Amino acid sequence: MREYPLLSGIRGPDDVKRLKPEQLPRLAAEMRDYLIKTLAPIGGHLGAGLGVIELTIALHRLFGSPRDRIIWDVGHQAYPHKMLTGRLKRMPTIRQHNGLSPFTRRAESEHDPFGAGHACTSISAAFGMATGRDINREDKHVIAIIGDGALTGGMAFEGLNNAGGSKHRLLVILNDNEMSIAPNVGSMSAYLARLISGKAYANVRDATRKVLEKVPTALEAAKRLEEHVKGMVMPGTLFEEMGFRYVGPIDGHNFNHLLPTLENCKHLDGPVLLHIVTKKGLGFAPAEEDPETWHGLGPYNMETGEPIKTKGQPPTYTQVFADTLADLADHDDRIVAITAAMPGGTGLSRFARRHPDRCFDVGIAEQHAVAFAGGLAVEGLKPVVAIYSTFIQRAYDQIIHDICIQGLPVVFCMDRAGVVGADGATHSGSFDMVFLRCIPNITVMAPMDEAELADMLVTAIRLNGPSAIRYPRGCGSGTEMWTPKALDIGTANVLKEGEDGLVVAVGSRVQDALEVVESLHQKDGKALTLINLRFIKPLDTACILAHLKKGKPLMVVEEGAAEGGIGESIATLALTHGWYGPFANMGMPDTFPVHGTQAEVLHDLSLDKEAIMTRLLDLME
Numbered sequence: 001m002r003e004y005p006l007l008s009g010i011r012g013p014d015d016v017k018r019l020k021p022e023q024l025p026r027l028a029a030e031m032r033d034y035l036i037k038t039l040a041p042i043g044g045h046l047g048a049g050l051g052v053i054e055l056t057i058a059l060h061r062l063f064g065s066p067r068d069r070i071i072w073d074v075g076h077q078a079y080p081h082k083m084l085t086g087r088l089k090r091m092p093t094i095r096q097h098n099g100l101s102p103f104t105r106r107a108e109s110e111h112d113p114f115g116a117g118h119a120c121t122s123i124s125a126a127f128g129m130a131t132g133r134d135i136n137r138e139d140k141h142v143i144a145i146i147g148d149g150a151l152t153g154g155m156a157f158e159g160l161n162n163a164g165g166s167k168h169r170l171l172v173i174l175n176d177n178e179m180s181i182a183p184n185v186g187s188m189s190a191y192l193a194r195l196i197s198g199k200a201y202a203n204v205r206d207a208t209r210k211v212l213e214k215v216p217t218a219l220e221a222a223k224r225l226e227e228h229v230k231g232m233v234m235p236g237t238l239f240e241e242m243g244f245r246y247v248g249p250i251d252g253h254n255f256n257h258l259l260p261t262l263e264n265c266k267h268l269d270g271p272v273l274l275h276i277v278t279k280k281g282l283g284f285a286p287a288e289e290d291p292e293t294w295h296g297l298g299p300y301n302m303e304t305g306e307p308i309k310t311k312g313q314p315p316t317y318t319q320v321f322a323d324t325l326a327d328l329a330d331h332d333d334r335i336v337a338i339t340a341a342m343p344g345g346t347g348l349s350r351f352a353r354r355h356p357d358r359c360f361d362v363g364i365a366e367q368h369a370v371a372f373a374g375g376l377a378v379e380g381l382k383p384v385v386a387i388y389s390t391f392i393q394r395a396y397d398q399i400i401h402d403i404c405i406q407g408l409p410v411v412f413c414m415d416r417a418g419v420v421g422a423d424g425a426t427h428s429g430s431f432d433m434v435f436l437r438c439i440p441n442i443t444v445m446a447p448m449d450e451a452e453l454a455d456m457l458v459t460a461i462r463l464n465g466p467s468a469i470r471y472p473r474g475c476g477s478g479t480e481m482w483t484p485k486a487l488d489i490g491t492a493n494v495l496k497e498g499e500d501g502l503v504v505a506v507g508s509r510v511q512d513a514l515e516v517v518e519s520l521h522q523k524d525g526k527a528l529t530l531i532n533l534r535f536i537k538p539l540d541t542a543c544i545l546a547h548l549k550k551g552k553p554l555m556v557v558e559e560g561a562a563e564g565g566i567g568e569s570i571a572t573l574a575l576t577h578g579w580y581g582p583f584a585n586m587g588m589p590d591t592f593p594v595h596g597t598q599a600e601v602l603h604d605l606s607l608d609k610e611a612i613m614t615r616l617l618d619l620m621e
């Protein structure tokens, strides 16, 4: 810590306030260096944090967290905020098992008034706090910081609409770096670009420069600018029309602009939107040049600026999905693909390289993505909506109302289903099987390996109705790929047969269950039947019933919430048909998983190979 003389002295926001104004750029430089070095061996969200360092310092200098509420949208850009709010020493543990959370988290710090992880929530939450403050007759400040990417989400507009129609004092800071994870999309993004490039910004910049040229110190500048900033409130913007005072755009890396403007905003009443312009990844050349890669990544080499790749791994489920879809689209021009601001993560950027005209990034707008797919299906196209399991939660009603009730042939491809690892509770793909299996008209599948994923994609595309495939984060098992073929709907696959009991395993838990069943056979001479369920809906009831043995163990293993999960439906099926015997329902327990590696979290949840083995041995005693 010796190389960080200023940063190491910051134990909380009060220490930021004690620094001299001229020390602030030095603190920013130390924070950048620290963040880049700390994340190199462990990975994490780098680019967004690097882009808000000056803003974070300015906020903690001028506002009084935790009394004043600072709410970061998504929370992936809150690493610098963590560094200034008493969590500096624990930064090397971020996203690690038992370490700091990857996002903001109420339980972690009083400086995180609202937990996040999913985008577009900050304005609504902040407006709730501002309203609550006024009901309680308090006078604290409430500040939401939202990126231009998150501004593509409907909920952000719902918040703006509601807050803008009120008189409650609220500061929304729009952090505009023109990037979502990938380049931002849509007309709002184009509008913001016009605001920045337009005359207004130029005038503001020139005027600001003139004021600054004449004053010697930042402090002096701050005083003068306070007056000047009032003139920066620009009428006629969309935000003004929505009831906000619009201030900006200003340079979000320049303390001489940020501090006086923020100070001024503090004294404005009602809803205010401050538009700041920043550069994602600022201060680390590779991240500035390729902000998409450096949004969030694994370990990297600081010197070369290269992400560290593990060599010789089998392809990921994501890659197999994208390549198979692109192959299918070569022969079927009705196939179109949709992503909600995750072209890289879902693999659709691979698909888009081959079929650029048939891939749509709709912004962080999962609800819209699903209804949009519904419209495409009405016109005879075959939409494939690729959304992570956790984010598709946003579009639950659209899946029911817009797709399933109408029986439209839309395919949902849900990556990161089950345990996600380092991104923790907010990103855990725990619930999709539970919430999809109760919807009529939908077919839901989970592959045991990447070859089966390809089969399922073919199956889904052929279906004349809604379907969903859920697959886990990470690499496949390295199984040999074959030419994908359609599966018979609702058929399970019996992998092992035996008289000593039945194990039904689902998707990402099949491989471990198979190893356990094989090992029990070899070491203990126990012969169990193992079914790879493949179809979560419709259930292959005939196959399950045919292999149930009265009085013998029955185990269900699934990487999804046990409450309301497949285990419960199979138990109901078995009991209804007169089965009795020892039963184990192995699913994700009724808690939110913490972050760690996938293996650590599976272990925590008693869902790994060892846990399956222990439980089976118990059952068979």
Ligand SMILES: Cc1ncc(C[n+]2csc(CCOP(=O)(O)OP(=O)(O)O)c2C)c(N)n1
Binding pocket: 048, 051, 074, 076, 077, 117, 118, 119, 146, 147, 148, 149, 150, 151, 175, 177, 179, 180, 181, 280, 340, 341, 342, 364, 366, 391, 394
């Ligand atoms: C509902 C939801 N969908 C997708 C994501 C994945 N995601 C995390 S950050 C991000 C981009 C956010 O862009 P922006 O708000 O501009 O912030 P920046 O990273 O540019 O600072 C996305 C799409 C998410 N967190 N939540």
